[in-house]
Amino acid sequence: DAMRIEVEALVDRALLEGGDAGFETLMTSREAYVNASLAELYGVQGPADDDSWAWVTLPEEERAGILTRAAFLTVHAGQRVQSPIFRGVYVIEEILCGELGDPPPTANNTPVDQPEDPDAGPMTVREMVDARTMNDATCAACHSLINPPGFLFEHYDALGRWRSTEV
Numbered sequence: 001d002a003m004r005i006e007v008e009a010l011v012d013r014a015l016l017e018g019g020d021a022g023f024e025t026l027m028t029s030r031e032a033y034v035n036a037s038l039a040e041l042y043g044v045q046g047p048a049d050d051d052s053w054a055w056v057t058l059p060e061e062e063r064a065g066i067l068t069r070a071a072f073l074t075v076h077a078g079q080r081v082q083s084p085i086f087r088g089v090y091v092i093e094e095i096l097c098g099e100l101g102d103p104p105p106t107a108n109n110t111p112v113d114q115p116e117d118p119d120a121g122p123m124t125v126r127e128m129v130d131a132r133t134m135n136d137a138t139c140a141a142c143h144s145l146i147n148p149p150g151f152l153f154e155h156y157d158a159l160g161r162w163r164s165t166e167v
Contacts, residue, residue, distance in 0.1 A: 003160075010026065010033065013033075027067070035051070042162075043059065044058060073087070074160050080113050081112065087152075088148070100146070
């Protein structure tokens with residue numbers, strides 16, 4: 001609920017109060033409407049409890065615009081790990097208005113949260129996605145477009161928290 005409230009407040013502020021710069025504000029704003037839980041998730045000082053809300057400025061190096069908010073990042077992730085594929089598809093289809101079509105019926109849609117090859121050792125989500133999607137020409141045809149915008153969000157975990165290293 002808190003994530004929804006934050007995004008709705010951002011959209012209202014950007015589009016209803018932003019005038020001619022409304023869309024630009026929506027895509028670049030570092031202002032966030034947070035309660036205590038969201039402030040903690042974003043790593044900023046915020047209200048003392050979850051019943052209080054305040055506008056704060058998010059760290060410049062970590063967030064700008066609606067696509068870096070927990071609401072977007074959480075919806076476009078797996079249950080345990082971020083999903084560059086879900087996030088990349090969204091950017092291509094909904095932001096850039098591209099048409100990818102449906103994945104082939106043989107597509108492996110299971111989340112990438114462990115290496116496909118148990119002998120491969122620890123792998124990052126990026127490495128697992130590339131291993132799954134770029135080693136086959138049929139997959140690579142679309143994933144050469146999908147993966148790069150999805151990888152732009154790799155600093156965010158499945159909940160939308162910023163991280164500098166993947167654990």
